[in-house]
Amino acid sequence: MxxxxxxxxxxxxxxxxxxxxxxxxxxxxxxxxxxxxxxxxxxxxxxxxxxxxxxxxxxxxxxxxxxxxxxxxxxxxxxxxxxxxxxxxxxxxxxAERPAALDIIVDRMTVFATATHGVLVEEKPLGAALHYRAAPQAEAEAHALATRLATDSGLHLQTGKMMIEVRVAGxxxxxxxxxxxxxxxxxxxxxxxxxxxxxxxxxxxxxxxxxxxxxxxxxxxxxxxxxxxxxxxxxxxxxxxxxxxxxx
Structure with missing residues (x-):
C-alpha cells in the first residue's frame, strides 16, 4: 500500500x-x-x-x-x-561474532572515502557503511564498491537512505x-x-x-x-x- x-x-x-x-x-x-x-x-x-x-x-x-x-x-x-x-x-x-573480513572492508571503504569528498565510513561492531548524503554523485561508485566487498567476503549487502552497508548476515x-x-x-x-x-x-x-x-x-x-x-x-x-x- x-x-x-x-x-x-x-x-x-x-x-x-x-x-x-x-x-x-x-x-x-x-x-x-x-x-x-x-x-x-x-x-x-x-x-x-x-x-x-x-x-x-x-x-x-x-x-x-x-x-x-x-x-x-x-x-x-x-x-x-x-x-x-x-x-x-x-x-x-x-x-553475533565479528568476522575478520570486516577489518579489510573498513580499510577499503576508508580508501574510497578519503579519495571521494563528502563520503563517510561508519564502522560498526558487525558491519561497515558508506554514507554519501553529502556526496550524492558518489552513489553508484559506493554501491559498486560495497557490492564487490559483500560478494568477496560472503557478507550481507544492506541498502538504506543515502548509505550502503556490508554486514554480518543472519x-x-x-x-x-x-x-x-x-x-x-x-x-x-x-x-x-x-x-x-x-x-x-x-x-x-x-x-x-x-x-x-x-x-x-x-x-x-x-x-x-x-x-x-x-x-x-x-x-x-x-x-x-x-x-x-x-x-x-
Missing part, C-alpha cells in the same frame, strides 16, 4: 511498541555522530515506557552501545546492528522484533513498529504477522505498514498524543 491514513491515537492500547531511531525519532544527519537525543525526546520515550508497563524497545541499524550512549543507559530493550545485537533491560546482551529488524516479542513483558501484546527506511520493512511485516501493524514514517511508498506519518515532527506529536491516550 502506498497511500495510508495516520494511526489513531489509541493504537498503542494493549500494544508493545518498537521504534526505529534515525529518520523516525530524530532527523537524518549528514554525519551519524551529529545526531543528539534532547531532553524532550528522552522524556517522551521514558513516559511511553512507563505508560506501556515497559513494553517499549528501539530497533536500529546503529550498534546497541551507540543507542545506549545517546539515551544515557536507558531502561528499555535495544536491538542494534539490524537485529544482530540485543540488549535487555536486566543487563543480558547477545551479539538477522534483520524483523527477526529482532520477533526476538523481543518473546520477552515476558512483550508476550501476548500486539506489536506496533514505527520506521522510515527500507531496512524497516522486515519489522513492518513481522509486526503484521504477529497481529500488530507497522507505521511508515515519511513519504508514501510501497510498504507493509498499515499507517503513515509524514515525518519526525509528526511522529513525535503522535507519540505524545498516544501517551496521553494511554493515561485515560
Amino acid at each position: 502506498t497511500h495510508l491514513p495516520p494511526p489513531p491515537a489509541d493504537l498503542l492500547r494493549d500494544a508493545a511498541l518498537f521504534l526505529d531511531f534515525d529518520g523516525t525519532l530524530v532527523e537524518l544527519q549528514e554525519r551519524p555522530e551529529a545526531v543528539r537525543v534532547d531532553a524532550r525526546l528522552a522524556a517522551l520515550v521514558a513516559e511511553l515506557s512507563q505508560a506501556l508497563d515497559g513494553r517499549v524497545a528501539i530497533i536500529s541499524g546503529r550498534p546497541v552501545e551507540g543507542i545506549r550512549a545517546l539515551f544515557g543507559d536507558p531502561p528499555f530493550a535495544i536491538s542494534g546492528s539490524h537485529g544482530l545485537e540485543v540488549a535487555w533491560p536486566d543487563g543480558r546482551q547477545t551479539r 538477522a534483520d529488524k524483523g527477526t529482532a522484533l520477533a526476538t523481543l516479542m518473546q520477552a515476558p513483558a512483550m508476550a501476548g501484546h500486539r506489536p506496533v513498529f514505527l520506521g522510515d527506511d527500507d531496512t524497516d520493512e522486515p519489522a513492518m511485516a513481522a509486526a503484521a504477522a504477529l497481529g500488530g501493524a507497522g507505521v511508515l514514517i515519511g513519504e508514501p511508498r510501497p510498504t507493509a505498514a498499515a499507517w503513515r506519518l509524514a515525518g519526525v515532527a509528526d511522529t513525535l506529536s503522535w507519540l505524545h498524543a498516544a501517551t496521553e491516550s494511554l493515561r485515560r
Whole structure:
C-alpha cells in the first residue's frame, strides 16, 4: 500500500511498541555522530515506557552501545546492528561474532572515502557503511564498491537512505522484533513498529504477522505498514498524543 491514513491515537492500547531511531525519532544527519537525543525526546520515550508497563524497545541499524550512549543507559530493550545485537533491560546482551573480513572492508571503504569528498565510513561492531548524503554523485561508485566487498567476503549487502552497508548476515529488524516479542513483558501484546527506511520493512511485516501493524514514517511508498506519518515532527506529536491516550 502506498497511500495510508495516520494511526489513531489509541493504537498503542494493549500494544508493545518498537521504534526505529534515525529518520523516525530524530532527523537524518549528514554525519551519524551529529545526531543528539534532547531532553524532550528522552522524556517522551521514558513516559511511553512507563505508560506501556515497559513494553517499549528501539530497533536500529546503529550498534546497541551507540543507542545506549545517546539515551544515557536507558531502561528499555535495544536491538542494534539490524537485529544482530540485543540488549535487555536486566543487563543480558547477545551479539553475533565479528568476522575478520570486516577489518579489510573498513580499510577499503576508508580508501574510497578519503579519495571521494563528502563520503563517510561508519564502522560498526558487525558491519561497515558508506554514507554519501553529502556526496550524492558518489552513489553508484559506493554501491559498486560495497557490492564487490559483500560478494568477496560472503557478507550481507544492506541498502538504506543515502548509505550502503556490508554486514554480518543472519538477522534483520524483523527477526529482532520477533526476538523481543518473546520477552515476558512483550508476550501476548500486539506489536506496533514505527520506521522510515527500507531496512524497516522486515519489522513492518513481522509486526503484521504477529497481529500488530507497522507505521511508515515519511513519504508514501510501497510498504507493509498499515499507517503513515509524514515525518519526525509528526511522529513525535503522535507519540505524545498516544501517551496521553494511554493515561485515560
